[in-house]
């Protein structure tokens with residue numbers, strides 16, 4: 001789980017958000033089917049803004065969400081409990097289908113799933129190779145990892161495959177010199193930031209003594 005920053009609210013939500021919210025709250029007593037026509041969080045502008053904000057990845061597990069499959073517009077506080085926040089930009093993110101379903105309508109105010117925008121997740125959820133772990137005693141981080149099943153087999157498997165690719169790049173970098181070494185270091189940094197599973201990759205690179213910033217490289 002990677003720290004995320006909210007980007008500007010999409011225009012469609014700025015314009016229609018208040019009406020959509022009022023209508024959706026008023027529709028609370030209706031059946032799921034009848035409520036459908038009051039659901040606007042799947043608006044293309046909202047999807048597009050969330051895809052940019054999350055770099056096309058699940059806000060929880062950091063897996064790439066394919067271009068063919070629609071990412072799920074995820075309500076950080078479940079819409080079933082907070083109809084008033086169902087069209088609130090700060091309550092929306094993008095998640096893969098597995099995380100979206102795993103979280104579902106779970107809500108426990110003292111053990112909420114960590115919010116990647118506000119909960120300092122990078123110091124609370126830590127990575128050891130392909131394994132995700134919580135800082136000892138951090139029950140909220142523990143609940144987050146267990147609830148979202150962030151160590152599920154297929155996901156850990158994909159993280160491992162990714163780390164093996166990174167290790168190959170790292171070996172090329174470690175055995176090269178001069179300008180080539182600088183270029184390889186830069187491409188490893190770009191790949192870590194933009195590629196899949198940034199947190200697992202940067203933790204791995206750091207454990208291998210790789211300079212994660214230019215400043216580190218100068219110091220090394």
Ligand SMILES: [Zn+2]
Pocket residue numbers: 058059060061062063095096097098099100
């Ligand atoms: Zn996910």
